[in-house]
Amino acid sequence: MNFKEIIKLRHDLHSLAEISGREKQTAQKVKQFLEPLRPLHIVENIGGYGLAAIFDSGKSGSTYMFRAELDALPLEEEIDIDYASLNPKVSHKCGHDGHMAILLGLAGIINSRRDLWKGKVILIFQPAEETGTGADLVWSDVKFKLLKPDFVFALHNLPGYPVNSIIIKTGLFCSASQGLVVKLKGRTSHAGHPEQGNSPLPAMVNLITFLQGLKDRVIGYNRSALVTVIHLQLGERAFGTNPGEGQVMITLRAHQQQDLDLMKSAIAQKVRKLAEIYDLSCSLDWVEYFPPVHNDELCVDKVHQAAHQLKLNIITQEQPFAWTEDFSHFTRNIPGVLFGLGAGEDYPPLHHRNYDFPDSLIETGINLWWNIILNGELSSSTEIAR
Amino acid sequence: MNFKEIIKLRHDLHSLAEISGREKQTAQKVKQFLEPLRPLHIVENIGGYGLAAIFDSGKSGSTYMFRAELDALPLEEEIDIDYASLNPKVSHKCGHDGHMAILLGLAGIINSRRDLWKGKVILIFQPAEETGTGADLVWSDVKFKLLKPDFVFALHNLPGYPVNSIIIKTGLFCSASQGLVVKLKGRTSHAGHPEQGNSPLPAMVNLITFLQGLKDRVIGYNRSALVTVIHLQLGERAFGTNPGEGQVMITLRAHQQQDLDLMKSAIAQKVRKLAEIYDLSCSLDWVEYFPPVHNDELCVDKVHQAAHQLKLNIITQEQPFAWTEDFSHFTRNIPGVLFGLGAGEDYPPLHHRNYDFPDSLIETGINLWWNIILNGELSSSTEIAR
Missing domain, CATH: 3.30.70.360 (Alpha-Beta Plaits)
Structure with missing residues (x-):
């Protein structure tokens, strides 16, 4: 795995920053990267510019879906970086560029090590998370109905928590609004x-x-x-x-x-x-x-298991978060989990002008998803070490 | 006096409607009409696109200034007239087109009957009355300082009062805001x-x-x-x-x-x-x-005298009006008068979408100003019949 290449890709996506519902070039860039990695299909224009890549191991097993978001925020890029946003008044200040890079890095491993995993993997890049409309549009799109994932996973980087820590909770994870x-x-x-x-x-x-x-x-x-x-x-x-x-x-x-x-x-x-x-x-x-995000107990256990294998610090959130996430449009229909990946205790908050996705999270994110896939079938008998 | 020509001119000005501070074409149209009427000077660009025509009788006497306004309102023309505003979302819904036509009609008489009057007459077309900035800008403009009027006059058409009635009051006429x-x-x-x-x-x-x-x-x-x-x-x-x-x-x-x-x-x-x-x-x-508009007693008397000569109904306003008029920037420095010219009791109110200046007021307006000029010097001994 060449993490440097993925970090470069994250920077390219950062400079392409497009606002919610207009993520055409970003989706194109994602597609170009995925095509050589031999997905079974790439489904485009799901709920807007949403895009899904379906990978098939050829072996029977469950279908796992992992989600990233395509959209940036209507905020001016004010930090001095050589991969700054090319679009005036639009920039990736929520780290969606990083979430995409993690899924694209994962795609490389899935493709090159088809011998190691079972079932199917869907990587979905949803549009318009920031306006709360994208996941619902994806969910309602007939093209999505055909994908039929068994379990859905998403992470969001979280400033204010130790870097590479896992912030997670079973049941209600974040609010309805x-x-x-x-x-x-x-x-x-x-x-x-x-x-x-x-x-x-x-x-x-x-x-x-x-x-x-x-x-x-x-x-x-x-x-x-x-x-x-x-x-x-x-x-x-x-x-x-x-x-x-x-x-x-x-x-x-x-x-x-x-x-x-x-x-x-x-x-x-x-x-x-x-x-x-x-x-x-x-x-x-x-x-x-x-809708509120409810984390499925078995899916939470799978994250715990992978985090333990990677020796990551797990922080069990006691109270649900006040914020909302439209990933709930998936989790209210399909068992799944959304959790936080710590971006650093003193890191600038999401949506803050000084915020930029920390590249050090990319390797952790890829390894987490890869371990979950490697660990195979979800069942209550999966060995869990907390 | 060809009133039909002046009514046609009012309609032309109506169709040119320009918003406050952007009355360039309107001022140009006014200038073109005035030029053949042999004013001593036309002073342009006073406080914006403001324009003054100075007429000199060649005989000694006071300098009377009469004011009209150049600007229209940022309102869509919604009535079906063949001289409708050519500019989208701008229309003359306060009758400034009519006030201008009255002064331009007056200019024709002043020019053709120079034998009948004394002193000087200034016709001023001020910009931006609707935003309350025009009169102050005109007053502060060094080009205006040179004009030195002795008395200032203005009328405003007033829906809600009998057509061609004079609504007037000595002292405080309308509010400060x-x-x-x-x-x-x-x-x-x-x-x-x-x-x-x-x-x-x-x-x-x-x-x-x-x-x-x-x-x-x-x-x-x-x-x-x-x-x-x-x-x-x-x-x-x-x-x-x-x-x-x-x-x-x-x-x-x-x-x-x-x-x-x-x-x-x-x-x-x-x-x-x-x-x-x-x-x-x-x-x-x-x-x-x-500032509040204070009407000078002698100037009010002059309006009374002219109205009486024209057999117009005079309504003495008991309470000052709640509305304001930036003509006060002149009257707080120079003796003057602002009064209402009734537009009809059931006429649509100013700024209403169905409003259009009633052409029947044009002749009255011209005759009022002309009689005031003809009656000559302002003094407390002027004979007044109320």
């Missing part, structure tokens, strides 16, 4: 004659106050839930106009789907009542739904 | 980790509540003042991000400058305290200041 766009429409008027118009401002303030107390009111003390007002918009920069339209955008977050549902119904009821009281028209648009 | 942009800056974080960021939302809500009670708190019951929240902005449509920056934009309005000042200082103090309490940085940017 739901975006909401509330639009309230009254009537504009001259700024000097608010009595002739109907600004949605009082209803917006009332709604915000309600949202701030919502968790306590409907969820209670000991369960985790969170309402974040992520965007407000009222009127325009027009000092002569009393505004007639406003928007409140929020993200709901909870460990349990039922708590998300409780908050959703309380908010919907409140918005409709406010619209009635303040004589406004209203709309509620539920967007960017992330 | 002041725009304010408050920016509050905290720190973004992941939407799932508001404890790691600092959203300006609570400070914004606190500020809005304060603004809603401000008039009662600092101005009192019997004086007129108004705070209008015209724009709110918090964060972006990014459901994964707890916002770090917010803006609150307001328009303050009062009859008295001292009340405007009281509100300004109370708000400035409150914003700074809130920033301290909530650990935010803040900025206050005072913009779009409109």
Whole structure:
């Protein structure tokens, strides 16, 4: 295994950085690298520019799917590196370039050592993870339906944890979330004659106050839930106009789907009542739904086993993470696991301008996936040393 | 006087509609019409595309200035007329095309009947009235300083009043107003980790509540003042991000400058305290200041006299208007008058999509200005019949 070649590839992918839903060149680059490695098929344009390479050992066995993400973030590259993003205002600040490089390195080993493994391996490169739409689009694509993986695996590099440590948890791993766009429409008027118009401002303030107390009111003390007002918009920069339209955008977050549902119904009821009281028209648009990620116990055991073989530090996460991952669109249908790969305790956080995927994780990532494949069939009898 | 030609000219100006500060073609059209009418000078590019034509009777006397506005509004033309705006999303919905046509019609009479009047007449076509910046820019332009008008006159067509009626008031005619942009800056974080960021939302809500009670708190019951929240902005449509920056934009309005000042200082103090309490940085940017329009008694008398001669209905406004007019940048320095010319009681309001300047006002407007010029010197001894 030539890790230097894979690191070079990671840098090439870094410089190609494309935003969610527009990962055409990145997908092309991935395809070009995979083609000589003799996959059974390469399936393109799954749920957008998503791409899957299916490798067949020729021997019977389960089908394992490993996921990486194609997309970068709409953030300017501000660090001075010789493989900096070529696209203005787009850069890989979440390490998806590294996740792709790990799968591509794995592809080389899978191909060259077909004698050592069984069943099938699917390497999937999903689009648009950052906007929470990609995994759902892939899952819903008829081309994906044909792939039928038995188990799904994904890792995400995690700054704030020791480098190359494994951060993992059985069951609920990270939260469910739901975006909401509330639009309230009254009537504009001259700024000097608010009595002739109907600004949605009082209803917006009332709604915000309600949202701030919502968790306590409907969820209670000991369960985790969170309402974040992520965007407000009222009127325009027009000092002569009393505004007639406003928007409140929020993200709901909870460990349990039922708590998300409780908050959703309380908010919907409140918005409709406010619209009635303040004589406004209203709309509620539920967007960017992330189901919770539930890690399958056997899949978690497989990660433990491989990590143990590689002498990696395992950190068992006690509480589910507050963040969400659209990998949940796979794990809610197929047994699977998502876990963190520590990027360094003092490493810049994900999405931070100083962040760049640490190349030292590439070898660990490849070896983890390769050991999981080598260890073979998932069953409760697999020997586990923790 | 060929009023049909002037109405045609109004329609041509209507179709040229240009937004505030970009009235290049409109100013060019005005200039082309004025040139054959033998003004002493045409002064161009005053405070932007502003333009003044100076006519000299050759006889000693005062210098009267009459004002029209060049700019249209950033509103789509939605009515079906054969002289519709040629520019998408720009149209004359405040009747400035009509005000210009009146001055251009007046120019024809001034030129052809130089034997009948004395002194000088300045016709000024100011830019950017709608954004409240044009008159101030004209006033501050060294080219304007040389013109030295003795008296300044302007009319504005007013829907909601009987057609061709004169709506006028001595002293305070319309309000003073002041725009304010408050920016509050905290720190973004992941939407799932508001404890790691600092959203300006609570400070914004606190500020809005304060603004809603401000008039009662600092101005009192019997004086007129108004705070209008015209724009709110918090964060972006990014459901994964707890916002770090917010803006609150307001328009303050009062009859008295001292009340405007009281509100300004109370708000400035409150914003700074809130920033301290909530650990935010803040900025206050005072913009779009409109002084109050004070109508000079003698100038009002001149309008009364001319209106009486023309048998026009005079409506004496009891309370000052809530709206503002940047003509005040002239009247606070030079004796002058601004008054309304009724556009019809059931006429669509200014800035309304169905509004179009009523051509029936053009003849009245021209005759009013012409009579004021004919009546000659302003003095307290001018005979007035009300």
